[in-house]
């Protein structure tokens with residue numbers, strides 16, 4: 397898996413030795429040797445068409461996903477959790493160690509802060525839906541690779557279509573940049589309402605709770621973002 401199959405040199409050498417033994421070298425016409433085998437292309441798993449899937453089929457499909465290498469290191473996939481008819485869809489980056497072990501997004505320290513942020517906005521965790529750009533943990537919590545994001549994108553897109561939230565809260569740079577297909581820094585993306593291109597759903601970007609744990613002074617800005625998110629859901633933002 398993932399390893400190119402080259403024909404072994406040992407498989408070629410006996411063929412040459414055998415040919416030379418049968419005909420002495422000085423009289424022998426050039427003995428055709430087998431062509432070295434071309435590298436066998438690793439056939440990528442077929443991408444499933446998730447566009448018409450219901451929740452159960454989609455979740456089963458994600459749990460078996462082997463489209464990128466992250467399936468090799470994950471404990472389990474982290475599909476998403478919460479109210480499937482929520483007004484608020486929270487999208488983070490990718491599962492961390494705790495999430496990989498428990499199979500649920502935002503259950504570690506960053507998750508505790510996310511819960512507190514939601515409570516400040518008048519919402520219990522169960523009232524929103526929470527998912528990530530990636531369904532599998534990148535080793536050592538490194539940034540998601542482009543190809544990993546591309547593999548996971550249809551799953552998240554289908555979740556968004558099924559939920560039809562009134563607003564997507566993108567927490568952190570990776571979530572915001574991937575949802576909005578931009579490289580603009582998070583500090584510039586926050587503060588205004590964007591649109592998720594595929595469906596036109598409003599997107600509000602804010603800082604990742606893990607960042608806020610390290611930079612508590614920016615919690616004030618995050619609170620302003622939550623207020624913008626609340627106003628957006630209430631229909632108070634044009």
Ligand code: URA
Nearest residue numbers: 488489490491501502
């Ligand atoms: N950080 C994220 O972006 N998502 C999680 O699920 C956990 C931590």
